[in-house]
Amino acid sequence: MIPWVCITGQTAHMAIVMRVSDVLLTTDPMQTRKLDQIDFSLDGIKIDAAGLREVGRLMVEGRIHIEVGDTGTTLSAAYTPHSNTMSVGQMDRPPSDVWRAGIVHESVHALVDLRKTRTTELNDETVAYIAEAIYIRAGGIWITPGDPAAAAILNAARNIVEGHQLHVNNGVELTSNNCRALQAAILSHTAYSGADRRRTTQHGIE
Ligand SMILES: [Zn+2]
Secondary structure, rough: OOOOOOHHHHHHHHHHHHHHHHHHHOOHHHHHHHHHHOEEOOOHHHHHHHHHHHHHHHHOOOOOEEEEEEOOOOEEEEEEEEHOOEEOOOOOOOOOOHHHHHHHHHHHHHHHHHOOOEEEEEHHHHHHHHHEEEEEEEEOOOOOOOHHHHHHOOOOHHHHHHHHHOOOOOOOEEEEHHHHHHHHHHHHHHHHHOOOOOEOOOOOOO
């Protein structure tokens, strides 16, 4: 248990950075196994554990900024490419599997940004939800969000994971055709309305 009342300012912020980056840089065998299972591509966009570990190193170096704060009412965490900033919800408890899965999701957005991937926001969300679902499923658990629209997205991602056995197979190449139900569920959620018409920033991380 970290004595939060005893640490302030920069020390407290570094503790948060270490806790978030540990999701990606963990040496715990169980957590490592879940992360290593993330290895697939969608229409040529490759998402893999090696890339996510690079995102973790950029967090420790301070090139990806971590802030604790308001992530909106519908999302547990958020990533903003223009400022290379990941916002995470309050962490007043030991990290839960749900919280870790949210960090993995946002880290996929950071990886898409890092690689200056040219695609739609819809595909960006699609790979993030598939990676999140692989991570959860590889842990032998499942999560059902209370929000029905969010639950529909995660369940559609789970169907892709189980249909292609992504939680046990590496290197599977998916196409948008494999992800139609997931993409329809994403577009049905108010947070992602119009995501198929917006492009990723290709901003990169300096
Ligand atoms: Zn997302």
